Amino acid sequence: xxxxxxxxxxxxxxxxxxxxxxxxxxxxxxxxxxxxxxxRDRRGARDLIAYxxxxxxxERMEKAGLLESRWExxxxxxxxxxxxxxLYHLTSLGHTAVTGPLAVxxxxxxxxxxx
Amino acid sequence: xxxxxxxxxxxxxxxxxxLTDAQKTSRRDEVSSDVHEQIAFFRGIGQSEAVIxxxxxxxxxxxILADVLWRLDAGREGEVVVRHGGNPPLPxxxxxxxxxxxxxxxxxxxxxxxxxxxxxxxxxxxxFGAGLLWLGLYLVSHxxxxxxxxxxxxxxxxxxxxxxxxxxVVAVCVGVSGLRRAQRIEALLESR
Numbered sequence: 001x002x003x004x005x006x007x008x009x010x011x012x013x014x015x016x017x018x019x020x021x022x023x024x025x026x027x028x029x030x031x032x033x034x035x036x037x038x039x040r041d042r043r044g045a046r047d048l049i050a051y052x053x054x055x056x057x058x059e060r061m062e063k064a065g066l067l068e069s070r071w072e073x074x075x076x077x078x079x080x081x082x083x084x085x086x087l088y089h090l091t092s093l094g095h096t097a098v099t100g101p102l103a104v105x106x107x108x109x110x111x112x113x114x115x
Numbered sequence: 116x117x118x119x120x121x122x123x124x125x126x127x128x129x130x131x132x133x134l135t136d137a138q139k140t141s142r143r144d145e146v147s148s149d150v151h152e153q154i155a156f157f158r159g160i161g162q163s164e165a166v167i168x169x170x171x172x173x174x175x176x177x178x179i180l181a182d183v184l185w186r187l188d189a190g191r192e193g194e195v196v197v198r199h200g201g202n203p204p205l206p207x208x209x210x211x212x213x214x215x216x217x218x219x220x221x222x223x224x225x226x227x228x229x230x231x232x233x234x235x236x237x238x239x240x241x242x243f244g245a246g247l248l249w250l251g252l253y254l255v256s257h258x259x260x261x262x263x264x265x266x267x268x269x270x271x272x273x274x275x276x277x278x279x280x281x282x283x284v285v286a287v288c289v290g291v292s293g294l295r296r297a298q299r300i301e302a303l304l305e306s307r
Binding site for chain 2: 031032033034036037047048049050051052053054055056059071082083084085086
């Protein structure tokens with residue numbers, strides 16, 4: 001679905017809500033799996049959101065100024081013997097979007113693979 | 116588990132082929148990290164390997180449409196960079212050309228009377244070679260597939276058309292100019 005200026009998609013609203021939840025528990029930054037897991041828990045769904053959908057949404061939201069991201073220090077990831085994470089955090093626009101002024105667009109069809 | 120991970124990685128390599136290094140690295144690293152975290156988390160809570168495998172496979176498959184849509188968008192960004200450098204590869208045209216070659220080759224291969232004619236068979240094969248060459252040019256920034264397809268396409272065209280005097284020379288010239296063009300496009304993309 002194409003975004004109209006000043007609007008936010010329901011799946012984006014859901015992601016922002018999950019980010020706020022994480023933030024309230026002290027996780028001001030999140031990576032892909034963490035937000036996917038939080039979204040699943042909030043929704044009470046069985047499956048995590050698909051990789052393709054999640055990263056397309058995150059990229060779109062970053063371009064819209066709702067999120068910002070940075071790659072973590074590779075040495076930190078190497079110490080923990082895992083791939084480096086891309087860490088996202090909500091911008092002030094992202095916080096505002098959760099609480100209200102941006103209108104939520106009604107989807108004409110379901111987001112394929114979001115589950 | 117390793118096989119599902121590899122299939123996932125292969126799919127990402129496939130749909131990010133032909134993009135800039137920054138685009139490729141970013142998407143590959145991000146999904147690879149997600150898969151790692153997913154496996155580590157569900158192993159940590161004692162889920163079976165089969166369930167974890169299904170989870171990774173399911174997330175990959177359900178996201179295919181979004182991956183393809185993302186790839187089309189990302190490809191357009193790269194195209195703009197290439198156009199500024201005066202080397203428009205026109206991916207849609209390339210794909211149309213390759214599609215026509217494959218459909219044409221498929222139709223030709225069921226024409227039994229044609230297959231008895233060596234020259235027609237070689238012409239069909241050379242068309243496949245040309246298709247591979249074009250696909251290689253489209254995937255030029257892919258470090259592995261680009262050069263392999265360009266080289267394979269050139270060799271097939273040259274080998275199939277040996278029976279004409281001009282064809283091998285033309286094929287080699289096309290191959291060399293294709294490679295030089297490929298290097299220029301790659302340099303442009305990487306200097307972005």
